[in-house]
Amino acid sequence: xxxxxxxxxxxxxxxxxxxxxxxxxxxxxxxxxxxxxxxxxxxxxxxxxxxxxxxxxxxxxxxxxxxxxxxxxxxxxxxxxxxxxxxxxxxxxxxxxxxxxxxxxxxxxxxxxxxxxxxxxxxxxxxxxxxxxxxxxxxxxxxxxxxxxxxxxxxxxxxxxxxxxxxxxxxxxxx
Amino acid sequence: xxxxxxxxxxxxxxxxxxxxxxxxxxxxxxxxxxxxxxxxxxxxxxxxxxxxxxxxxxxxxxxxxxxxxxxxxxxxxxxxxxxxxxxxxxxxxxxxxxxxxxxxxxxxxxxxxxxxxxxxxxxxxxxxxxxxxxxxxxxxxxxxxxxxxxxxxxxxxxxxxxxxxxxxxxxxxxxxxxxxxxxxxxxxxxxxxxxxxxxxxxxxxxxxxxxxxxxxxxxxxxxxxxxxxxxxxxxxxxxxxxxxxxxxxxxxxxxxxxxxxxxxxxxxxxxxxxxxxxxxxxxxxxxxxxxxxxxxxxxxxxxxxxxxxxxxxxxxx
Numbered sequence: 001x002x003x004x005x006x007x008x009x010x011x012x013x014x015x016x017x018x019x020x021x022x023x024x025x026x027x028x029x030x031x032x033x034x035x036x037x038x039x040x041x042x043x044x045x046x047x048x049x050x051x052x053x054x055x056x057x058x059x060x061x062x063x064x065x066x067x068x069x070x071x072x073x074x075x076x077x078x079x080x081x082x083x084x085x086x087x088x089x090x091x092x093x094x095x096x097x098x099x100x101x102x103x104x105x106x107x108x109x110x111x112x113x114x115x116x117x118x119x120x121x122x123x124x125x126x127x128x129x130x131x132x133x134x135x136x137x138x139x140x141x142x143x144x145x146x147x148x149x150x151x152x153x154x155x156x157x158x159x160x161x162x163x164x165x166x167x168x169x170x171x172x173x174x175x
Numbered sequence: 176x177x178x179x180x181x182x183x184x185x186x187x188x189x190x191x192x193x194x195x196x197x198x199x200x201x202x203x204x205x206x207x208x209x210x211x212x213x214x215x216x217x218x219x220x221x222x223x224x225x226x227x228x229x230x231x232x233x234x235x236x237x238x239x240x241x242x243x244x245x246x247x248x249x250x251x252x253x254x255x256x257x258x259x260x261x262x263x264x265x266x267x268x269x270x271x272x273x274x275x276x277x278x279x280x281x282x283x284x285x286x287x288x289x290x291x292x293x294x295x296x297x298x299x300x301x302x303x304x305x306x307x308x309x310x311x312x313x314x315x316x317x318x319x320x321x322x323x324x325x326x327x328x329x330x331x332x333x334x335x336x337x338x339x340x341x342x343x344x345x346x347x348x349x350x351x352x353x354x355x356x357x358x359x360x361x362x363x364x365x366x367x368x369x370x371x372x373x374x375x376x377x378x379x380x381x382x383x384x385x386x387x388x389x390x391x392x393x394x395x396x397x398x399x400x401x402x403x404x405x406x407x408x409x410x411x412x413x414x415x416x417x418x419x420x421x422x423x424x425x426x427x428x429x430x431x432x433x434x435x436x437x438x439x440x441x442x443x444x445x446x447x448x449x450x451x452x453x454x455x456x457x458x459x460x461x462x463x464x465x466x467x468x469x470x471x472x473x474x475x476x477x478x479x480x481x482x483x484x485x486x487x488x489x490x491x492x
Contacts, residue, residue, distance in 0.1 A: 063322070070322035078332035081339035081375060084347075084368035085460055097365035113351065113367060 076103045082133040091137045096174045101129050110172055119172065124149070128160050132173060138164065176475055177229040182222065185235065189221050189242050196247075196290050204286075208279070211271045212250060212287045219487065220245035223373055224349045226483050227366065229476035230468065231357035238353065240298050244306070245349045247291035252313055252345075254284030259321065260403055299355045309348040316340025324404040327414050327424055334411050338378045339371055346374030359472040369467040376460045377487060382407035383453050386441040401440055402431025408456065412449040419447035461488055 080102055083095050095101060100111045108126035110119040121129065131144045141164065142157045149156065167173040177185075197213035215221075221242035228238025256262070257270040258277040264270065272280035288310060295302035319337050323329055350370025354361065385400045386409055400407050406414065406427075413423040423443055429436040444450045461484050468484075471477035 067322045067326065070319055071326065071328060074319050074323065074333045074337060075330070078330065078336040081335035081343070081371070082332065084339065084343070084371040085335065085375065085463055097362045098367060100367075 076105075079103055079130050079133050086133060086135065091139070092135050093132045093137060093173050093175055095129075095133065096171055099172050101133065103130070112172070119170070124156075124159060125163055128163055129167075129173075177225060177235075177479060182225055185225050185239055185242075186218055186221055189218070189239050189246065190215055192239070192243050193246060196293075200286060200290075208271070208275075208283060211254065211280075211283050212247070212290060214250070214266075215246050216249075216266050218242075218246065219377060220249055220345065220349065222483055223346060223370075223480075224353065226476065226480040227350055227370070227471075228353045228356075230364075230471035230473050230480050231353050231361055231366065232359040232473050233353050233356045237298060237356050240294055241349050241352050241356075244291045244294040244298075244302075245345055247287050247294060248306070248309070248313075248345050248348075251284045251287035251291065252317075252341075254280050254287060256317070258284075259317070260399065262399070295352070299352055301355055302352045305348050305351055309344045312340045312344040313342075316342075316344065320405060323406070327406060327427075329406045329411055329414075331408075331411055331415070334406070334408060335375060338375050342378040343371040343374030346370040346377075357472075361470070361472050364467050364470040364472075369464055372460055372464045372467075373484065376457055376464065376484070379408050379453060379457050379460070380487060380490065383409060383450060383457075386444050386450065398430055398437030398440055401427055401437065408453040409444040409449045412452040413444055413447055416447060416449065419443065419449060423447070423449075457488055461485070 080100075083099075083101055086094060095110075096112075098112060098114045100113060102109055102111070103126050107120065107122040107124075108129060110121065110129065111117075112119075127145055127149055128141070131141055131148075134144070136144045142160055145156060145160055151157075164173070193213040193215060197209045200212060201209035221239075224242035224245055225235075225238050228235070228241065253265060254271065257265055258272045258280050261272070261277075262270050263273045270280065271283055292303055292306055295306060316337050316339075320341060323337075347367045347370045350366035350373075354366040357366075382400065385398060385407065389397060401410070410423065410427065413419045423440070426436055426440045426443060430440055431437075464484060465481045468477045468480050471480070
């Protein structure tokens with residue numbers, strides 16, 4: 001622990017013991033938080049109002065790196081609302097009632113909320129479910145997948161249709 | 176049948192129940208602070224819970240308990256949101272963060288969450304577990320939104336995903352618990368999905384109101400979302416349209432800083448057709464909800480739920 005942190009720890013313990021949460025500084029009494037600043041712990045600067053990054057404002061580095069990651073996460077999780085908003089039409093498929101879908105880094109999960117069964121999917125499986133949520137029918141499922149995924153092995157059609165069969169068999173997807 | 180009078184009677188009981196909890200807290204934190212925890216607003220969540228509960232054949236007193244928990248959960252999230260937004264007004268009254276500071280408001284929000292949990296401790300074995308997951312999803316949605324502040328790179332799907340978590344999750348919770356409590360077969364109505372969609376549509380309506388309503392009607396500052404750098408649905412549509420993208424972003428960047436920017440932004444989203452697209456999206460979502468509602472076991476009550484949604488869509492308050 002560096003000197004500042006050790007001093008801060010002592011300050012907290014003393015305040016806790018004595019009940020005095022004001023610290024005598026060189027001048028007038030100051031708050032514990034302000035005193036921590038003098039011991040090497042600077043309080044986090046207060047974020048300005050308005051949107052960080054707009055109008056050429058400087059976005060702090062830490063915030064910028066999290067924002068980049070967050071944009072990726074939000075993009076990945078964007079199919080989540082589709083399951084509840086899709087208007088079902090003739091010839092299309094949908095997730096069965098009480099089944100939720102969330103894309104993850106490794107692919108996706110399907111969660112049956114009543115039985116609490118969780119099914120993990122790889123990226124191809126995730127792409128199949130996403131296409132279903134976007135309104136694909138069995139007839140155009142493969143064509144839709146080809147728009148989004150490369151078929152390097154030439155097995156996309158067979159794998160996708162086999163996976164769809166499993167989804168239906170387990171009652172996770174319905175017509 | 177859950178008539179208008181019976182709904183109002185139920186709402187009165189829900190309010191009374193919240194006040195009773197408030198009185199218990201008041202003994203520990205004082206009446207003024209306790210009032211923030213239990214003060215209800217328009218009670219849209221309660222109305223939703225009452226109508227859906229009736230459509231599922233759930234005992235009225237149990238639906239009222241679900242409603243109370245939703246109101247407490249909602250209050251908790253508002254108390255925290257107002258700290259995040261540094262909001263001075265809520266429901267036309269000064270926020271506790273403005274009056275007492277954010278640390279007090281955050282702690283009041285924590286108390287409100289515990290009240291939501293206490294409400295449902297004995298309601299159903301899975302109610303608390305579901306509420307824990309819901310609280311997590313709401314907080315994650317808020318965090319995602321917080322870190323996308325100022326970003327114009329928000330797609331329609333991404334926006335709806337965030338809204339499904341930060342607002343939809345609590346409605347989904349209420350609907351899932353009512354589904355657990357229902358004595359009737361109703362799987363095809365899929366209440367959790369129905370609830371999540373209702374939450375999304377109410378949030379989108381709020382987003383539209385952020386541009387269209389004056390502060391004295393909505394009870395909060397106009398174009399608050401834009402001032403905070405949040406791209407909500409009308410903005411998502413405006414940015415996606417090449418004709419309105421540049422002028423929108425220019426005014427959006429000034430919102431909250433330049434006087435008159437909020438009015439100019441509201442005018443632009445109206446003129447560009449972005450508001451019309453957002454309203455059309457709302458109508459489409461309501462149609463999908465009504466399709467699910469038609470599968471509820473008590474059809475007369477399901478029609479009341481549909482009417483409630485129509486009113487929510489048209490409301491200007």
